[in-house]
Amino acid sequence: MTPVAVVYKFSALESYSPRQIRRHRELNPDLGKRLESAHDEHSQSLEKLRALLTRLGVEADFHERDGLSQSLDNYRLVISIGGDGTFINASHFTEKALLIGVNSSPANSVGHYCRFHLSSAAAERAFQHLLEALLRGKKSPVREQELIRIQVHVHDRPVGFPVLNDVLFCEENPAATSRYTLRYRGGSHHQKSSGIWISTPTGSTAAYSSAGGQEFKKRELRFLVRELYSDSARSVQHRPAASRAASLYPRGKRLLKGNIRSGEKLHIVSSMMHGALYLDGSHHKVPVALGEHVRIAVHPHALRAIY
Numbered sequence: 026m027t028p029v030a031v032v033y034k035f036s037a038l039e040s041y042s043p044r045q046i047r048r049h050r051e052l053n054p055d056l057g058k059r060l061e062s063a064h065d066e067h068s069q070s071l072e073k074l075r076a077l078l079t080r081l082g083v084e085a086d087f088h089e090r091d092g093l094s095q096s097l098d099n100y101r102l103v104i105s106i107g108g109d110g111t112f113i114n115a116s117h118f119t120e121k122a123l124l125i126g127v128n129s130s131p132a133n134s135v136g137h138y139c140r141f142h143l144s145s146a147a148a149e150r151a152f153q154h155l156l157e158a159l160l161r162g163k164k165s166p167v168r169e170q171e172l173i174r175i176q177v178h179v180h181d182r183p184v185g186f187p188v189l190n191d192v193l194f195c196e197e198n199p200a201a202t203s204r205y206t207l208r209y210r211g212g213s214h215h216q217k218s219s220g221i222w223i224s225t226p227t228g229s230t231a232a233y234s235s236a237g238g239q240e241f242k243k244r245e246l247r248f249l250v251r252e253l254y255s256d257s258a259r260s261v262q263h264r265p266a267a268s269r270a271a272s273l274y275p276r277g278k279r280l281l282k283g284n285i286r287s288g289e290k291l292h293i294v295s296s297m298m299h300g301a302l303y304l305d306g307s308h309h310k311v312p313v314a315l316g317e318h319v320r321i322a323v324h325p326h327a328l329r330a331i332y
Contacts, residue, residue, distance in 0.1 A: 027084050027085070027099070027100055028083055028084055028100065028102060028160055029083055029084070029086075029101070029103075029104060030085065030086050030088060030097050030102070030103045030104070030122075031074065031078075031085050031103075031105075031106060032089075032097075032104070032105045032106070032107075032115040033071055033087060033088070034067075034089070034090050034106075034107035034110070034111045034129075035089065035091075036063060036064040036067045037060055038060045038061060039064065041060075059133060062133065063130045066130040066131075066132065066133065066144070067107070067130045067134075070106060070127065070129035070142070070144070071129060073143040073149065074104070074106055074127065074143060077143075077149065077152070080153075081153070081156060083156070083160060086100075090105075090114040090115065091114075093114060093115070093117075093118050095118065096119075096120070097115065097118045097119050097122055098120055098121045101122065101123070101159075101160070102122065102123050102125065102156075102159060102160070103115055103124045103125070104124075104126075104127060105125070105126045105127065105139070106127040107127075108128060108129070108130070108135050108136055108139060109126075109134075109135050112138040113189050113305050113306070116174075116187070116189045116328050116330075117186035117187065117189075117305070118186070119329075120187065120326045121326075121329070122329070123159070124329065124331075125140075125330070125331045126138045126139035126330075127139055127141045127143065127152070128141070129142075129143075131144055137227075137230060137231075138227070140167070140332050141155070154166060155167060165331070168331070169330070169331055170329075170330055171327035171328065171329060171330075172225070172226075172227050172327055172330050172332075173225055173245075173246070173323055173324070173327050174188055174189050174323075174324040174326070174328055175187070175188035175192055175223060175322075175323070175324055176188075176321070176322045176323065176324040176325070177192060177304065177311070177319065177320070178320040178322075179302070179311065179313060179317055179318070179319055179320075180317055180318055181318075181320075184304075184311045185304045185311060186304070186309075187326060188324070189227065189228065189305060189328060190224070190225060190228030190231055190306070191222055191224040191225065191228040191231060191232055191305065192222070192302055192303070192304055192305075192321065193220055193223075193232070193303040194220055194221045194223070194300065194301070194303075194319060195219060195221070195251075195300070195301065195303075196220070196297050196299060196301070197299045197310070197312070198299070199219075202218070202219075202254070203216075203217065203218050203219060203221075203300070204217050204296035204297050205294060205295050205296050205297070205300070206294040206296065207221070207250075207292070207293060208292035208293075208294065209280065209283055209291055209292070210283075210289075212280070216250065216253060217253075217254040218250050218251055218253045218254060219251035219252040220250075220251050221248055221251065222238065222248060222251065223246055223247070223248045223285075223291070224238065226241055226242050226243065236249055238282070243284075244287070245285060245286045245287070246291075246321070246322075247282065247283070247285070248284075248285065248321075249282045250281050253279065255279070285321065285322065286323070287323045289323075290320050290322045291320070291321040292318060292319070292320055292321075293318070293319040293320075293321070294318050294319075295313045295316065295317050295318075295319070296316075297313070299312070299314075300313035300314070300315075302319065
């Protein structure tokens, strides 16, 4: 078994064509300078990580994040180097291995999941100490955590991957109305809105919070209806056996938010021709057709992480 996998990203500057870079420099010189600064800092951090692993005598495989297609669980340790996007990408391919995030450009990159960086000698020493402890089977100086994730099914078929941050269900055209039925704790709620956010605790600082949800740490999922159209917000067809749920959501009660504990499920029935699920951002889209059922639950495999 190769001890370490390193998941890295191309910098934004590397992702643009020479023509696009020239255009940036012409139209927005300040942005061009920031792109160059971020690229330099990222490249230096990646080289520092390579050098550190070589000094420790650690065999490592390097994977560009957008090229990942297979599980990383055959590694003892997975290191993501970039920002939160790189960490989240790596988490999609990790169920058993331990994941650690390194922010390659702290001045330019969001690093909620990236506890470590290599931009100073002291930071390098701290990260080296952590790696030595983990790879030699000693007690880690930083506690490992288990981060809950989201499991998504469409018509009883698992889709995507374990979702670390959030899921957005909506019409694929963001200007269009989302139409669906929510089935939650015995009640059915026909709604028109701008969609539904479902978030994990660690994801609640992102889009869920920006949409008006409160950050939370409890080990559960929470959902939030976006811009509910009030005239359609009526609870109907309560199941006879679910008297407690019926008392919580009587006829006419607006369901704007809720929590999903381990063992519970949130069901969504699409009333749209072109519904969609967006998993951990905009890059992973799952079409949901008219009448299809979506099931949301806590994923059985938490993410092992130091962050």
